Each structure stands twice: as structure tokens, then as C-alpha cells.
Amino acid sequence: MKTAYTNARIMDPATGYDAAGTLVVSDNIIEAYGADVDTSGCTESIDCGGRVLCPGFIDMRAHAVDAASALAGGITTIILQPDQTTTIDTDAVVERIRHRSVDSQIVSVYPMGAATQGMNGKQIAEIGQMQQSGAVGFTDCNHAVADAQVMRRLLEYAGHFDALIVQYAENAELGAGAIAHEGEIATRLGLTSAPAAAEAMQIDRDSRLAELTGARLHFALISSKDGVVAVRAAKARGIRVTCSTAPHYLHLNDNAVEGYRTFAKVRPPLRSEEDRLALIEAVANGTIDTLVSDHAPKSVDVKRLPFAQAASGIVGFETLLALSLAPVHSGKIDLMTMLKALTINPAKLLGLPTGTLAVGSFADFVIFDPDKPWRIDADTLISSAKNTPFDTLPVQGQVWRTVADGVSVFERV
Amino acid sequence: MNTHSTDQSSYPRADVDPPSGKLFPHKHLLGIWGLDPTAIKHLLDVADGYVDLNRKPVKSAPSCAGLTQINLFFENSTRTLMSFEIAGKRLGLDTISMATGNSSIKKGETMLDTAATLNAMHPDVLVMRHGDSGAVKLLAEKMDCAVINAGDGRSEHPTQALLDALTIRRRKGKINGQTIVISGDVAHSRVARSNIYLLNAMGARVRLVAPPTLLPADVGELGVEVFHHMEDGLKGADVVMMLRLQSERMNGAFLPSLREYYHFWGLTREKLKAAKDDVLVMHPGPMNRGVEIASDVADDLDRSAIEEQVEMGVAVRMACIDILTRDLRSGAGS
Numbered sequence: 133m134k135t136a137y138t139n140a141r142i143m144d145p146a147t148g149y150d151a152a153g154t155l156v157v158s159d160n161i162i163e164a165y166g167a168d169v170d171t172s173g174c175t176e177s178i179d180c181g182g183r184v185l186c187p188g189f190i191d192m193r194a195h196a197v198d199a200a201s202a203l204a205g206g207i208t209t210i211i212l213q214p215d216q217t218t219t220i221d222t223d224a225v226v227e228r229i230r231h232r233s234v235d236s237q238i239v240s241v242y243p244m245g246a247a248t249q250g251m252n253g254k255q256i257a258e259i260g261q262m263q264q265s266g267a268v269g270f271t272d273c274n275h276a277v278a279d280a281q282v283m284r285r286l287l288e289y290a291g292h293f294d295a296l297i298v299q300y301a302e303n304a305e306l307g308a309g310a311i312a313h314e315g316e317i318a319t320r321l322g323l324t325s326a327p328a329a330a331e332a333m334q335i336d337r338d339s340r341l342a343e344l345t346g347a348r349l350h351f352a353l354i355s356s357k358d359g360v361v362a363v364r365a366a367k368a369r370g371i372r373v374t375c376s377t378a379p380h381y382l383h384l385n386d387n388a389v390e391g392y393r394t395f396a397k398v399r400p401p402l403r404s405e406e407d408r409l410a411l412i413e414a415v416a417n418g419t420i421d422t423l424v425s426d427h428a429p430k431s432v433d434v435k436r437l438p439f440a441q442a443a444s445g446i447v448g449f450e451t452l453l454a455l456s457l458a459p460v461h462s463g464k465i466d467l468m469t470m471l472k473a474l475t476i477n478p479a480k481l482l483g484l485p486t487g488t489l490a491v492g493s494f495a496d497f498v499i500f501d502p503d504k505p506w507r508i509d510a511d512t513l514i515s516s517a518k519n520t521p522f523d524t525l526p527v528q529g530q531v532w533r534t535v536a537d538g539v540s541v542f543e544r545v
Numbered sequence: 546m547n548t549h550s551t552d553q554s555s556y557p558r559a560d561v562d563p564p565s566g567k568l569f570p571h572k573h574l575l576g577i578w579g580l581d582p583t584a585i586k587h588l589l590d591v592a593d594g595y596v597d598l599n600r601k602p603v604k605s606a607p608s609c610a611g612l613t614q615i616n617l618f619f620e621n622s623t624r625t626l627m628s629f630e631i632a633g634k635r636l637g638l639d640t641i642s643m644a645t646g647n648s649s650i651k652k653g654e655t656m657l658d659t660a661a662t663l664n665a666m667h668p669d670v671l672v673m674r675h676g677d678s679g680a681v682k683l684l685a686e687k688m689d690c691a692v693i694n695a696g697d698g699r700s701e702h703p704t705q706a707l708l709d710a711l712t713i714r715r716r717k718g719k720i721n722g723q724t725i726v727i728s729g730d731v732a733h734s735r736v737a738r739s740n741i742y743l744l745n746a747m748g749a750r751v752r753l754v755a756p757p758t759l760l761p762a763d764v765g766e767l768g769v770e771v772f773h774h775m776e777d778g779l780k781g782a783d784v785v786m787m788l789r790l791q792s793e794r795m796n797g798a799f800l801p802s803l804r805e806y807y808h809f810w811g812l813t814r815e816k817l818k819a820a821k822d823d824v825l826v827m828h829p830g831p832m833n834r835g836v837e838i839a840s841d842v843a844d845d846l847d848r849s850a851i852e853e854q855v856e857m858g859v860a861v862r863m864a865c866i867d868i869l870t871r872d873l874r875s876g877a878g879s
Contacts, residue, residue: 315763316762316763316767318761319761319763319764319766319767320578320738320767321679321700322678322698322699322700322701322738323678325762391682392678392683433655436655436657437655437656437683438656438678438679438680438698439678440677440678440698
């Protein structure tokens with residue numbers, strides 16, 4: 133079966149290709165794309181109406197699978213974090229998740245394994261066997277591996293398997309108990325806080341260890357200007373470090389927690405306006421490699437608590453594209469750079485065969501209208517929970533269709 | 546004069562009540578932040594009337610008879626709880642105190658369920674203290690009655706700031722223009738925060754004096770002058786408010802030792818010489834004598850207002866309960 137997606141603005145961040153044309157899918161494989169492609173033999177033709185067609189998004193950091201929500205957000209590959217009910221720290225758990233994913237055949241789920249056993253920060257987890265079973269990276273999620281000796285050995289050991297280690301960039305001692313960014317707002321609200329220096333210190337230390345061991349190291353969720361400066365310095369020295377951030381850090385500063393709004397409680401915490409602007413610049417100039425949703429559905433029961441007791445996290449799948457497009461619309465990031473951070477960059481880091489429209493690759497792609505205005509409405513989110521601080525926010529850019537493995541799995545009516 | 550009076554007419558309310566409109570247009574008292582000077586002045590004016598009442602042998606002014614007051618304390622307290630209970634009783638409310646020490650939370654009930662349960666019992670005033678910043682505000686969203694914050698985490702303790710303000714106003718005649726030093730563990734103090742907001746709103750010059758480890762980040766942004774040297778901060782001060790140093794901060798992490806703290810930041814007669822001769826010394830209690838304050842300073846009858854603060858506390862809390870239930874009693878509330 134062959135399908136032609138006509139009248140599309142085809143953008144492949146893997147090659148920088150950006151032109152109007154048609155893309156032809158044969159079964160589940162991209163057969164051809166371009167301005168003049170042979171559409172004979174196509175049983176179906178879909179007019180994309182000039183919308184952007186690009187590889188399906190790869191979300192490098194999700195805490196739940198929430199497949200329907202992901203597809204509505206244009207995400208065709210989810211990297212599941214190890215902080216599940218059963219911690220992903222053995223090959224058996226990795227395999228179970230991979231099998232479940234293959235069975236469902238909708239959204240591709242790749243787990244990350246824990247970097248240390250039970251994410252305890254002490255003993256190195258079975259990285260080699262988990263990798264053989266399909267784990268694409270190793271992280272202790274929202275815990276930084278605090279002990280420098282453990283971190284060093286972890287990187288040395290992972291280097292042998294060329295496995296990617298993902299570190300939560302926060303100095304454990306400075307960050308202990310912190311639930312807010314250190315500054316005027318945390319002071320006034322009386323919330324325990326940590327300075328941005330806690331993030332930069334962890335990056336500085338671990339960059340040294342990455343240099344020492346030659347291993348690949350990725351910093352999850354950079355949230356501060358100091359963090360960006362630290363990553364940029366490490367990259368300039370030729371160390372194999374990369375980093376990510378989430379669109380909520382590009383959108384909100386710590387004003388969002390005024391009135392103890394727990395829906396804006398995230399880890400690391402939302403920081404100052406200066407930090408926010410520095411993060412946008414860092415995505416634009418490539419210092420920040422990938423954009424992730426950090427999708428974390430939390431029920432009202434664990435959010436409607438005093439700020440210190442409330443759960444951290446927001447649902448991010450369905451707002452990932454629109455929020456990422458905001459700095460594109462304001463002219464601060466170009467569209468291709470932004471799409472790279474959502475597709476080919478994570479694919480390369482994780483060694484995945486997706487994130488490109490290259491002929492012969494799997495037909496995982498998204499068609500979206502970059503300009504369409506809409507209003508985020510928490511109640512209409514498909515996600516299993518509605519914990520978003522962006523309820524009622526007017527945004528631009530919406531997914532029209534998501535195609536996974538050649539099948540149209542999400543269509544907006 | 547000392548006959549039993551059952552109405553409010555025995556003291557001149559007309560002087561303090563507005564002829565129309567509301568000087569305190571809020572349903573709850575959750576904090577000082579956001580209150581305008583008119584509202585604060587109104588609370589203090591009403592409290593002033595209750596100070597006079599409280600000095601009479603018969604202290605009952607049961608204008609709120611028939612109303613129910615629940616004191617819900619998730620954090621241990623003796624002084625504040627007693628003060629609210631006496632305030633409620635003198636106004637004629639039926640007061641019930643629950644010092645749960647988190648007991649219902651331990652049973653697995655969430656705070657909002659506790660709120661719903663209490664709300665169903667139709668209290669008219671809920672006084673609440675909780676160990677988490679913002680907890681009282683969260684609970685107030687679920688309550689139909691007036692909620693008074695009796696201290697939440699490190700956030701606010703509004704009635705303490707009001708009683709401090711009343712003490713200053715009665716002793717000094719005004720708050721505007723006074724140089725007021727707040728000294729001690731500002732970082733962990735809700736009393737300091739509420740006082741900073743209130744004193745700023747009323748036009749005082751607020752100084753903080755503390756070692757850097759006991760000052761929160763960017764505290765200068767709150768409109769205060771920050772000093773680390775006690776003598777510098779005390780220079781020309783009209784009022785010194787000392788804060789209690791919690792025992793868990795005393796050793797190691799925040800301060801090297803009590804001895805060193807007292808040496809540099811303990812309020813002694815010697816250090817107090819830098820302040821004005823008629824400086825007023827205050828402390829929210831309970832005091833650590835020989836830690837943040839020397840006994841001879843605390844007991845100095847001319848300068849210390851520490852016992853007076855406790856007295857003002859009852860009057861201020863009566864004023865808060867009175868003002869927050871006025872609509873209810875006039876039939877305008879629900």
C-alpha cells in the first residue's frame with residue numbers, strides 16, 4: 133500500500149531539507165520525497181494544505197507512556213525514564229517494556245535504565261545487559277549521582293559500552309530539600325530554595341569526569357544561565373557533553389509559583405527571567421541539544437497540597453510543539469533549529485534509526501500547522517492527568533496528523 | 546464603670562468604625578502581604594479599643610456570642626493558641642481548639658479533606674497554623690468561613706506583626722518614620738516576613754541585622770536595609786525586634802556556636818548603646834536568654850516591651866475576629 137502526502141512543506145532536520153513537495157510512503161517505509169516525485173501506484177493521496185511535514189518528535193524524557201497524548205503532540209518515540217513503579221534497573225524490566233511497546237505498535241517506547249541500582253547513587257546498575265535488552269541511556273532521573281567516585285566509575289564503565297549517561301544537574305547538598313529557585317520570590321513565599329550555582333557546579337564537576345573518562349554525558353533539563361555557560365565551556369573544551377531543556381523553562385520564570393501554584397512546581401525549579409532568556413538563546417545557538425517534555429502526569433490529589441508536599445512535574449506531550457514554537461514565532465529561534473532539537477539530535481544521541489525523513493527509513497512523521505492559533509485547555513487534554521500550568525494560554529502551532537510506522541495514528545478533525 | 550456590659554457601646558466604636566464602606570475588605574486574614582495601610586490601621590484602631598477592655602476586671606464583650614471558632618494547629622504552640630482562645634472567649638465565641646500535631650494527616654486524611662470536614666460543621670472563624678508555607682491559603686480556598694493565619698511555615702504570621710505594630714504605635718505614638726531593627730534568624734522566620742511587609746506599608750525604615758547564613762536570598766528586594774554588624778545596624782534605632790533562634794539552627798550548619806552567636810549578635814546593654822536612648826526592645830517569645838538577648842535587656846522595665854506584646858496579642862486577635870465576622874453578624878454574610 134502506497135500513500136502520497138502532497139502539498140506539504142517538507143522539513144528534514146537531518147539534512148536541512150526545507151521545500152514544498154510530496155512524500156510517498158510505501159507500507160511503513162518512506163519511499164521518496166521532493167518537489168517532483170512519482171505518485172503513480174499510490175492508493176491514497178492526502179493533501180497537507182501547505183503544512184509542515186517533519187520527522188515524528190522524539191521525547192527524550194517522559195515519566196509515563198501516555199501514548200494517545202504523545203501522538204496528539206506529534207511524538208512518535210518516547211524515552212521512558214526509569215522512575216516507574218518498578219524501577220527500570222535490570223534487563224528483565226527493560227525487556228518487558230520493549231515487548232509491551234512492540235505489541236502496541238503505536239508509539240515507540242525505549243526505556244532508559246537506572247544508572248545505579250535502585251537509583252541509590254551507590255552501586256552501578258547492569259548497564260551492559262540493559263543495553264543489550266534495548267535500554268538507550270542510563271540515568272538516575274531526578275537524582276544526581278552525587279558521589280564523585282561512583283560517577284567516575286559509572287562513566288568509565290558506561291564508556292566501555294558507549295552508553296549514554298544522563299545526569300540530573302543539581303548538586304545534591306545545595307539542592308537538598310529545595311523546591312524553588314533561590315531569589316526574592318522564594319524568600320517572600322518562605323520556600324526552601326537552591327541557587328542556580330547548584331546546577332552549574334554539578335555540570336562543572338561531571339564535565340571534568342567526562343573528560344577524564346572519555347564517556348558520553350548528557351545533562352537533563354538545564355534550567356539556568358549558569359548551567360548554559362557551564363555546558364558551553366565544556367563543549368568548547370571538546371568534552372563529549374550534551375544537554376536538554378524543556379519548553380516550560382523557555383516559557384515561565386519563578387513568578388509562576390506566586391500564590392503557591394503547585395502546577396508550576398517542577399524539578400529543577402523555574403528560575404529567573406534572565407535564566408529564561410539565556411535558555412532560549414542557548415537553544416537557538418545549539419548549546420542546548422534537545423528539547424524534552426518531561427511529561428509527568430500527576431493527579432490533583434498529589435498536586436492540591438501545600439507547596440512543599442505537592443508532587444513536582446507537569447504534563448508536557450500535547451503542549452510540547454506549541455510551546456517550543458513560541459520562541460520561533462518571536463524570531464528568537466529558527467524553525468529548523470527547533471525541529472532538530474526535537475528529532476535528529478535526540479535520535480543521534482540515543483542511536484535511534486528515526487528522527488529523519490531519509491528515504492528507506494521508517495515512516496514516523498508529523499504534519500503540523502506552525503501558525504494555527506489555539507488556546508490550551510487543561511480539560512480537553514487527552515493526557516491521563518491535567519496538571520499543566522498553561523491552562524487557557526493562547527499559543528500558535530498545532531499538530532494536524534501524526535503518522536507512526538506508516539499508519540495515521542492521530543488526526544485532528 | 547466596671548459593670549458587666551453585654552454590648553460594645555461601653556467603648557467608643559464610632560471613633561474607629563467607618564461610616565460606610567469597608568476598611569478591611571477581605572474575607573480572610575492570610576497574611577500582611579497585599580493589605581493596604583488603611584486596612585492595617587483599621588485593625589490596629591479596633592485593637593486599641595480592646596486593649597482598654599482587656600484591662601477592665603470584666604473583660605467580656607460577647608458581641609460574637611453564638612459564633613463558633615475553631616483553632617486548628619498542625620504545629621505546636623502554647624502562646625499563640627492561648628491568645629486566640631482567650632480572644633475568642635472574650636468576644637463570646639464558642640472556641641474549640643485542636644492541636645493535632647499532624648495527627649489527622651498521619652491517618653492518611655489530606656488537609657483538604659480535613660478542611661471539608663471542618664467546613665461541614667459550620668464554624669464562623671477558623672484559626673490555623675501549619676508547618677508548610679502556603680498551607681493556610683490552600684485550606685482557606687475550601688472554607689466558607691473567615692480564616693485567620695496563625696503562622697504557616699516560613700511564610701507569614703500576620704497577627705504577630707499586628708501586635709508588634711500596635712505595641713510600637715502605643716509606645717512611640719506612630720510607626721511612620723521609625724527606624725526599626727529586626728535581628729536574628731530572618732531566613733526561617735515568618736514573624737520577620739510579616740513584620741517587614743507591615744512596617745514597610747506603614748512607612749517605617751526597616752533594617753535587618755543577622756549573620757549572612759540566617760538571611761534569605763535577595764532579602765534586600767523586600768525593601769529593607771541589610772546589616773551584618775550589630776552595632777552598625779543598631780545605630781540610631783528606635784525599636785529593636787529580636788527573633789528567636791531555633792535550637793536546631795544553633796549548632797554547626799548555620800552558626801559555629803551559641804557562644805559566638807551571643808558574642809556578635811546577642812542583644813546586650815553594651816551593643817544597645819548604639820541605638821537611641823529610648824529604644825524599645827521587643828521579642829515575639831519564647832526567649833532564649835543569653836542566646837539572642839541578655840537577661841538584663843529583656844527585663845529592663847524602661848525599654849523592654851516584651852510582656853506588653855503578649856497583652857497586645859489578645860487585643861489584636863480580638864480585633865481580627867471582630868472585623869472578619871462583622872458582615873456575618875450584620876446579616877450580609879452567608
